[in-house]
Amino acid sequence: MPTPAVEREIESLRERLDSWNYQYHVLDQPTVPDAEYDRCMQRLRELEEANPQLLREDSPTQRVGATPLERFRQVSHEVPMLSLDNAFNEQDMLDFNRRLQDRLGAAEAEPLEFACEPKLDGIAVSLLYRGGVLERAATRGDGTTGEDITLNVRTIASVPLRLRGTGYPDTLEVRGEIYMPRAGFEQLNARARASGEKTFVNPRNAAAGSLRQLDAKITAQRPLQMCCYSVGQVAGGVLPGRHSEVLECLQRWGLRINAQSKVVRGIEACDDYYRDLASRRQDLPYDIDGIVFKVNDLELQRRLGFVSRAPRWAIARKFPAQEEVTLLLDVEFQVGRTGAVTPVARLEPVFVGGVTVSNATLHNSDEIERLGVRIGDTVIVRRAGDVIPQVVSVVMDRRPANARAIVFPDSCPVCGSEVERAPDEAVLRCMGGLVCAAQQKAAIRHFASRRAMDIEGLGDKLVEQLVDEGLVTNVASLYKLQRESLLALERMGEKSADNLLAALEASKKTSLPRFIFALGIREVGEATALALARHFGNWEALASASEEQLLDVSDVGPVVADHLRQFFDSTSSMAVVNELRAAGVSWPDIEVESADLPLDGQTWVVTGKLELMGRDAAKGHLQALGAKVAGSVSAKTTRVVAGPGAGSKLGKARELGVEVIDEAAFVALLASYGVSV
Numbered sequence: 001m002p003t004p005a006v007e008r009e010i011e012s013l014r015e016r017l018d019s020w021n022y023q024y025h026v027l028d029q030p031t032v033p034d035a036e037y038d039r040c041m042q043r044l045r046e047l048e049e050a051n052p053q054l055l056r057e058d059s060p061t062q063r064v065g066a067t068p069l070e071r072f073r074q075v076s077h078e079v080p081m082l083s084l085d086n087a088f089n090e091q092d093m094l095d096f097n098r099r100l101q102d103r104l105g106a107a108e109a110e111p112l113e114f115a116c117e118p119k120l121d122g123i124a125v126s127l128l129y130r131g132g133v134l135e136r137a138a139t140r141g142d143g144t145t146g147e148d149i150t151l152n153v154r155t156i157a158s159v160p161l162r163l164r165g166t167g168y169p170d171t172l173e174v175r176g177e178i179y180m181p182r183a184g185f186e187q188l189n190a191r192a193r194a195s196g197e198k199t200f201v202n203p204r205n206a207a208a209g210s211l212r213q214l215d216a217k218i219t220a221q222r223p224l225q226m227c228c229y230s231v232g233q234v235a236g237g238v239l240p241g242r243h244s245e246v247l248e249c250l251q252r253w254g255l256r257i258n259a260q261s262k263v264v265r266g267i268e269a270c271d272d273y274y275r276d277l278a279s280r281r282q283d284l285p286y287d288i289d290g291i292v293f294k295v296n297d298l299e300l301q302r303r304l305g306f307v308s309r310a311p312r313w314a315i316a317r318k319f320p321a322q323e324e325v326t327l328l329l330d331v332e333f334q335v336g337r338t339g340a341v342t343p344v345a346r347l348e349p350v351f352v353g354g355v356t357v358s359n360a361t362l363h364n365s366d367e368i369e370r371l372g373v374r375i376g377d378t379v380i381v382r383r384a385g386d387v388i389p390q391v392v393s394v395v396m397d398r399r400p401a402n403a404r405a406i407v408f409p410d411s412c413p414v415c416g417s418e419v420e421r422a423p424d425e426a427v428l429r430c431m432g433g434l435v436c437a438a439q440q441k442a443a444i445r446h447f448a449s450r451r452a453m454d455i456e457g458l459g460d461k462l463v464e465q466l467v468d469e470g471l472v473t474n475v476a477s478l479y480k481l482q483r484e485s486l487l488a489l490e491r492m493g494e495k496s497a498d499n500l501l502a503a504l505e506a507s508k509k510t511s512l513p514r515f516i517f518a519l520g521i522r523e524v525g526e527a528t529a530l531a532l533a534r535h536f537g538n539w540e541a542l543a544s545a546s547e548e549q550l551l552d553v554s555d556v557g558p559v560v561a562d563h564l565r566q567f568f569d570s571t572s573s574m575a576v577v578n579e580l581r582a583a584g585v586s587w588p589d590i591e592v593e594s595a596d597l598p599l600d601g602q603t604w605v606v607t608g609k610l611e612l613m614g615r616d617a618a619k620g621h622l623q624a625l626g627a628k629v630a631g632s633v634s635a636k637t638t639r640v641v642a643g644p645g646a647g648s649k650l651g652k653a654r655e656l657g658v659e660v661i662d663e664a665a666f667v668a669l670l671a672s673y674g675v676s677v
């Protein structure tokens with residue numbers, strides 16, 4: 001017989017382990033080192049082994065079952081598990097609100113209170129607690145009948161085997177989503193790749209696959225989480241009158257709820273919540289596919305009731321899908337500023353990521369080989385955020401018999417010059433240089449662009465016309481344009497012609513960094529141009545610098561130094577520069593920076609949306625001034641630049657007391673170093 005002292009120790013160990021588990025997995029606040037947790041778990045195992053009569057199903061040692069199942073048992077849901085009606089835009093949300101107000105006879109009344117939360121992209125499950133002990137876990141299935149996955153769910157650390165505290169109903173069915181956080185998913189796939197096993201396509205499939213294991217030992221090794229969002233069956237107890245209060249109870253009883261949930265008043269506030277979360281979506285540690293809005297008052301929910309299988313009192317506003325299926329109609333080859341011949345997929349237009357996409361880049365021949373794509377294939381196109389659309393995969397079983405291989409041209413599709421692939425490069429290049437109209441046009445577009453010479457009114461269409469009509473062949477000939485020849489162009493009025501000539505004249509007064517950037521030297525972006533200008537101070541010093549001297553510049557490596565030297569050694573390139581200067585293009589010299597850059601030794605973080613320059617440009621400016629730019633905030637961070645929609649990084653900065661400035665203050669700071677944006 002176990003002594004009372006052993007019984008007490010077992011009870012105390014279980015309480016401590018449950019509590020640490022709750023702190024760590026439900027509240028995200030770890031309290032003890034892993035070693036301490038492991039020691040207590042080990043001690044409890046030993047005591048239970050020595051005293052099997054004290055072993056209980058809800059002991060923290062009992063998460064992983066011993067023997068695999070033959071198959072899953074069927075479970076019927078007393079209270080059906082509902083799905084959600086969808087909204088795809090602001091109008092759908094207004095219609096939802098109107099329906100609510102009409103049904104509640106509250107058209108003129110106060111705005112309704114809504115509970116908002118992210119819609120997790122996982123697997124819906126039901127947890128049944130009786131007397132506070134987890135009795136059964138089941139999948140949603142068709143809403144009426146699901147599968148018993150108790151043994152699998154017991155292995156998930158954020159699911160309590162017994163509820164904490166007091167006051168829970170005797171029968172309490174909790175519903176929620178089981179999902180796999182992105183970081184865990186990446187690790188799982190990395191491990192699978194390393195051992196040559198099959199990888200999962202996305203976190204949702206990984207979560208589903210992990211729950212479908214008949215052997216719970218496998219599930220136990222998968223990084224799954226559970227987040228609760230409602231209750232089903234309730235008996236032998238009462239719950240509060242508002243959805244948000246029910247969630248608070250669930251959290252006190254040991255269940256994980258979503259940290260982003262929030263109560264707002266009125267449908268406009270729902271839109272604010274939607275926009276805020278949409279902008280922070282990439283910063284969340286898990287995938288979400290929309291936002292769920294629920295009428296918060298449970299009495300109103302009861303009055304509203306259901307239509308077929310969805311409640312009238314809730315709606316899911318979906319984000320625009322980031323991936324879609326479409327047809328690859330053809331592949332064309334575009335020639336860029338540096339002569340790179342890029343395959344571009346012409347697609348059957350498809351609405352994805354919030355816009356209609358009809359082209360996607362295929363990058364180069366390596367990428368085409370990796371995808372195994374052919375013309376005529378059904379492909380999956382992805383457009384996430386502001387990233388250019390990509391072909392991510394081919395739906396092989398829909399390949400038509402007449403699908404054609406993609407063949408790269410053996411001469412430039414624009415000028416007919418030879419094309420070459422440099423050794424160790426995937427990219428094919430036209431060797432025509434500035435003879436090639438495609439390269440001429442791209443070079444002129446770049447030269448005229450806002451961040452380069454900023455020639456207002458010289459848009460893509462006009463560049464096409466000017467080159468096609470032979471009025472312009474290189475950037476220097478822009479400044480030789482005559483009013484009469486402009487007026488001879490189709491759709492060119494007197495006013496537009498005069499405006500263009502005035503814009504050209506105005507662009508002549510520029511700065512050295514802009515001029516260097518405008519030349520379009522390979523790999524010389526804005527930040528590099530700025531670093532070069534600050535380092536050499538004037539054009540002559542730059543153009544006569546040796547490769548070694550170029551390598552002294554903070555932003556310049558061997559590849560960039562080589563491109564620069566090639567440009568300065570090319571008589572045709574330098575002839576264009578001389579013509580530009582002869583036409584009156586000029587800039588003030590810059591005071592040469594001493595070797596130590598003003599932000600040398602500092603570490604900055606840029607987060608949120610920057611309206612004036614974009615995050616990449618901000619990073620470039622910071623690096624050119626000598627700062628390191630990091631991806632996350634730590635005690636080592638010097639300063640954070642935060643724009644609208646900044647999320648966890650901003651919170652972290654505040655927590656650590658790191659100085660945060662907004663974009664306006666950042667622009668002012670840059671200006672004080674002579675950097676204009």
Ligand code: JCF
Nearest residue numbers: 082083084118119120177229292
């Ligand atoms: O996160 C979810 N996928 C989610 C699904 C969240 C909710 O609040 C839900 C749900 C499905 C049904 N609520 C209901 C009523």
